Amino acid sequence: MSVDVAVGTEQDWMARAIELATSNVDNDGGPFGALIVRDGEIIATGTNKVTADLDPTAHAEVTAIRNACRALDSFKLAGCVLVTSCEPCPMCLAAALWARVDRVLFAADRDDAADAGFDDRAFYDAFEDPETKCPTPVLRVRMPNRNAAFDAWRGKADRVDY
Numbered sequence: 001m002s003v004d005v006a007v008g009t010e011q012d013w014m015a016r017a018i019e020l021a022t023s024n025v026d027n028d029g030g031p032f033g034a035l036i037v038r039d040g041e042i043i044a045t046g047t048n049k050v051t052a053d054l055d056p057t058a059h060a061e062v063t064a065i066r067n068a069c070r071a072l073d074s075f076k077l078a079g080c081v082l083v084t085s086c087e088p089c090p091m092c093l094a095a096a097l098w099a100r101v102d103r104v105l106f107a108a109d110r111d112d113a114a115d116a117g118f119d120d121r122a123f124y125d126a127f128e129d130p131e132t133k134c135p136t137p138v139l140r141v142r143m144p145n146r147n148a149a150f151d152a153w154r155g156k157a158d159r160v161d162y
């Protein structure tokens with residue numbers, strides 16, 4: 001998953017992400033910072049706001065993606081790069097995929113995060129082996145109308161696909 005990047009601008013962006021992550025510790029946030037960059041320009045930044053906003057989804061990457069989507073007035077970030085001080089956790093990686101960013105660059109990895117007491121690596125492990133490593137039961141409830149909402153979606157002529 002890791003790619004070594006030795007280009008100046010990418011290292012400049014990463015330096016900014018690490019700066020945001022480090023200063024966020026003094027702002028009641030987790031030690032994570034992220035940027036969204038398009039055509040060499042920083043479109044948006046994000047820091048971890050989980051405890052400050054009482055929002056477990058407010059990771060730095062998700063915050064940066066939300067801010068970039070607002071800045072660009074779009075739910076798509078194709079053409080953009082997500083630059084983050086730490087390897088995205090599974091939620092943030094999924095958010096990057098849903099946002100359709102072109103690339104993700106990170107500095108610290110899931111092992112570094114684990115050393116600092118964060119569960120990023122444990123949650124990757126849970127996805128790789130849900131039977132034994134997922135701490136939360138995920139159970140199917142059998143319903144005859146389970147596809148009702150999808151049927152409505154397929155039948156909506158003016159739907160906005162994402």
Ligand SMILES: Nc1nc2[nH]cnc2c(=O)[nH]1
Pocket residue numbers: 030032047048058059060061084086087088089092113118119120
């Ligand atoms: N990459 C990343 N990992 C985290 N683990 C806990 N919070 C965060 C975050 O904001 N970003």
